[in-house]
Amino acid sequence: MRLLVFAHRAEAQTFLKQANYRSLESKSYPIYKNADSYLIISGEGIFNALECTIATLSKFEDISVVYNFGVAGALDDQSEIDSIVEVRTCYAIINEVVEFKSFTASSKSKLDCITSSSRALDKEKASKLSPFANIVDRELWAIAKASSNFSLDFRAFKLISDEPYKEESKASICEVIKDKAEYYSDKLYKEYLNIIDQPIVESKFVIEEYKDLYFTISQYRSYSTLMTQLLTKYDSEEDILKLVEVDKIITLDILPKQRTSILLEKLREILTPFNSKLQSQLDQVLSPLHEARVKTTLSKNLEIDQFKISATIQNEVELKKIARALTNLDYQAYRSLMRGNVDV
Amino acid sequence: MFDKIFVEKSYETNARALSIINRFPKAKVSVIDKIEDIFNRVKKPYLQKNESLNLFLGEKKGQLVKEAPDAYGLSGEPHYYFIHAYNCIYECNYCYLQGYFNSPDIVLFLNHRDICNEIESVTEECSKKGLTPWFHAGEFSDSLALTHITGELEIYHELFSRLPEAKLELRTKSANIKALLELTPKKNIITTFSLSPADKIKKNDLQTPSLRARLNAIRKLADAGHPIGIHFDPVVYDENFKEKYTQLVEELFESLPVDKLEYISVGVVRFTKDVFHQVKKNYPSSELLSSELIKSFDGKIRYNRPMRLWILSTIREVLLNANVDKEKIYLCMEEDDELVIDS
Numbered sequence: 001m002r003l004l005v006f007a008h009r010a011e012a013q014t015f016l017k018q019a020n021y022r023s024l025e026s027k028s029y030p031i032y033k034n035a036d037s038y039l040i041i042s043g044e045g046i047f048n049a050l051e052c053t054i055a056t057l058s059k060f061e062d063i064s065v066v067y068n069f070g071v072a073g074a075l076d077d078q079s080e081i082d083s084i085v086e087v088r089t090c091y092a093i094i095n096e097v098v099e100f101k102s103f104t105a106s107s108k109s110k111l112d113c114i115t116s117s118s119r120a121l122d123k124e125k126a127s128k129l130s131p132f133a134n135i136v137d138r139e140l141w142a143i144a145k146a147s148s149n150f151s152l153d154f155r156a157f158k159l160i161s162d163e164p165y166k167e168e169s170k171a172s173i174c175e176v177i178k179d180k181a182e183y184y185s186d187k188l189y190k191e192y193l194n195i196i197d198q199p200i201v202e203s204k205f206v207i208e209e210y211k212d213l214y215f216t217i218s219q220y221r222s223y224s225t226l227m228t229q230l231l232t233k234y235d236s237e238e239d240i241l242k243l244v245e246v247d248k249i250i251t252l253d254i255l256p257k258q259r260t261s262i263l264l265e266k267l268r269e270i271l272t273p274f275n276s277k278l279q280s281q282l283d284q285v286l287s288p289l290h291e292a293r294v295k296t297t298l299s300k301n302l303e304i305d306q307f308k309i310s311a312t313i314q315n316e317v318e319l320k321k322i323a324r325a326l327t328n329l330d331y332q333a334y335r336s337l338m339r340g341n342v343d344v
Numbered sequence: 345m346f347d348k349i350f351v352e353k354s355y356e357t358n359a360r361a362l363s364i365i366n367r368f369p370k371a372k373v374s375v376i377d378k379i380e381d382i383f384n385r386v387k388k389p390y391l392q393k394n395e396s397l398n399l400f401l402g403e404k405k406g407q408l409v410k411e412a413p414d415a416y417g418l419s420g421e422p423h424y425y426f427i428h429a430y431n432c433i434y435e436c437n438y439c440y441l442q443g444y445f446n447s448p449d450i451v452l453f454l455n456h457r458d459i460c461n462e463i464e465s466v467t468e469e470c471s472k473k474g475l476t477p478w479f480h481a482g483e484f485s486d487s488l489a490l491t492h493i494t495g496e497l498e499i500y501h502e503l504f505s506r507l508p509e510a511k512l513e514l515r516t517k518s519a520n521i522k523a524l525l526e527l528t529p530k531k532n533i534i535t536t537f538s539l540s541p542a543d544k545i546k547k548n549d550l551q552t553p554s555l556r557a558r559l560n561a562i563r564k565l566a567d568a569g570h571p572i573g574i575h576f577d578p579v580v581y582d583e584n585f586k587e588k589y590t591q592l593v594e595e596l597f598e599s600l601p602v603d604k605l606e607y608i609s610v611g612v613v614r615f616t617k618d619v620f621h622q623v624k625k626n627y628p629s630s631e632l633l634s635s636e637l638i639k640s641f642d643g644k645i646r647y648n649r650p651m652r653l654w655i656l657s658t659i660r661e662v663l664l665n666a667n668v669d670k671e672k673i674y675l676c677m678e679e680d681d682e683l684v685i686d687s
Contacts, residue, residue, distance in 0.1 A: 102387045131382045229634035301638040302648040340653025
């Protein structure tokens, strides 16, 4: 479900008329719902927008993305009056103090917005804000902050209603905006229809087509992580599967789940080739201990030479076996490997 | 290159500021009181440097010359860096600058005379103790990338010509040597180039000149008699790592006679936790993230010790085979790291 946040009912009027929203019970602010979204009217300003967005996101856990639609003023000539722009990053200025924290939308836009706790109506105010952003509004930063608190993506579309950077004195723009509210709402709704029309492309791994493998949930998660990392080194999933000889793995006479384990092991090997070789050489050097059933624990991340051993001794034969294993351990070879003298 | 230029009021009519501003006729110029009123005041996403980059011109206040951290340069001498710029036009995906400032915008400080005065007084103090101080330009920026626009090289050249007892390192990934070639080579002004195998430059040193361009620049500077140093830093491992570095060393010494090399430092890729977090955020499909990095003893992200020591000793061997004097090879290691050959 999407959450659509508007400051004023007038801006949302076309959405409410056209998209079959029904009113939900709410004591503090208007909230509506249709088949794929919630819509709220937060009221003007940072604190109203923050309260209402947080309250809504807390109440409805099925919201996956937040949209803000509304009007904004241009702070420079990067946007044209009456056009709708998508916002990239939003900043805020609250009581003349610039907030450090910014929020970036999942958008390809190049325009930034600063949310101001007071109205920006003239050139003087615009010049204070323009070093930080291209347009100014009253709510977006709060909506983005609320979305961020819930780890949700947000997108914002602003209709440029006025150009304070051109105004010598405080213009009576608020009245003009009220008069044009229906026209603005129509434009924003058309933009919204365009956005939700865009298909969502879901990517799937080729491995799902291999019916001779069986993935548990955790194995699939491992596969996904390993493959994502390997795809930074190799061109395609198919190339990687060829490299680990998946066609041979699927013919092995073992359980499908075990074939998957082998596949994952091979993927790990090609992801960490150095450490796979290092580990195998360390195993070789420590093999006298392992053969005598002495368990070895190397230092965390191999950062120091030290390693721990543990064993159970039940009789003298076992004791002598362990003593012999310790004598046969080539410590210098072990130390040399730990100091990077690895055959790669 | 720049959308907006912000110039401090006190530099509004400064000749150097105006000359820089004139190079960017399309940028909008605003006069501001202080750089810090705007720069770093808000968190501006690092990658927006590719879309909308601003330039700030003004004065560096506070400490202008700072003592460099341990293991910064060749050991045994005191190392300092001076700050005449913040941020870099290049976009290396491992760069610590992406986690250092809160904005990728470029800041150029124009009070070079103040910086020079401080360098002189540090040099004087060191000389009294019989030490040779090293000064590094480019802790927070590339030393040469913008010198054709900023024009400060000759100021530092003149200074270090008067201070033969001090050394200046100009560290760069650029091939922008035009301004430097116009100056007389000085023994104590060393230009150092950071190099990596060609494919690593393409993958990781985004927006920088290619290996070929850097090697050409090295050749031209060396031919003109400028001292050259090299940094293989950061070294990023892959399966053909040794072959790639062998080829890089061969190509390097086709451009630079081996006896003309001042020094070469080798450092393996490492990140602070914050920078690594930024790399993950900014370059989620970078090969750096899928390499064999671990969280190390001091919280930094690097290869495990056997791996980093193997990388360093492998490159050392390649350099020795290319007849580089072992005294000229400087391996950037952690305090407790020790190669087998040293122990």
